[in-house]
Amino acid sequence: MRETTKPGLRMKTRQAVTEALADTALELFDTSGFDQVTVADIVAAAGISQRSFFRYFSNKEDVVFGNRVPTAEDVRGELTQHLDENPVWDALCATFRAAAHQMDADTGRWKRATRVICHTPGLRARYLEKHLAWTDALVPEIAPRIDPGGSEAGLKAQTMVAIALGCFDVAITRWVDSDEEQSLAALIDEVFGFVQIPHL
Template identity: 35%
Template structure:
């Protein structure tokens, strides 16, 4: 029998996540104080009292520290999408799930300081674009994989891209207001503006 440390939510995994969270917090503090380009992996590792090699056990690159748990979140979002009712229209399915995750998506980017850091760094913006392409493909595949809800690849990609655009626009407006605007309201408005014609019924077909 597997012990608690080996289970996904066990002691070992919880400890690893706690260390990752602390590393990300320390890194963000250093990046915002010294500048992203000026801060090295060695600086972050030193602040965390660990070696550079140990740092890379938790994050494969310096850029990945900024994005926290985006990959894990994408996998969970995809799971929720696949579990939605088969008769739910694709756009409604997608936006309902993303609306439920919007607070955690923002938290993964370390809130206002993290968003400002990404906006100020070409390297981070490029890395975020790459990650988002990968994660959107995962979500689009999940949208197509819902049992009894056939959707062609083009439509799934288009809907997922539109939903991602809504998230981005809401985040930028929130940033422009200095974090004063209500993110949920911004996202609801963005989803409504981008809602495809006939989104109340079936969208797309089989490929």
């Protein structure tokens, strides 16, 4: 009988090595600073060759981001699941709360990666570029619900999404730098609750 489990096992092995290598690199980045750590430093700490490193990651930035940050399509898909049953602001909160629950499920790794991003200007800029992509994806979904047919629907939607992203960033910044045990999802609810948005 032909063996059918080997490809799956190979994928699991590759994922395990990728995660272990990322953990080693993130610890170095978090301790010494992203810009101060070289690929040579990472491979020395991991006990592998540079050639092996580049089998898993194309550069240092990929170690930090990997597939951690949701794509614009991911965020749009999550939003659409909440829009029919909730006002727009509540749907945006639920969208970012869903991302927070994923991060809470692997707090140690997510906190370290996010702290590196927040404290490294170049990585922070790349992260904000993703925010722009999220905005482009979310605005068309909520504009018709905020002001159907209105001439300022797009402007209102952009403003609301910008506020939501600001709330998300405030919650994340507090979460990664805090020693408290509060979950990111709880912080999302708290920060979004500070903002008084009409129930559109």
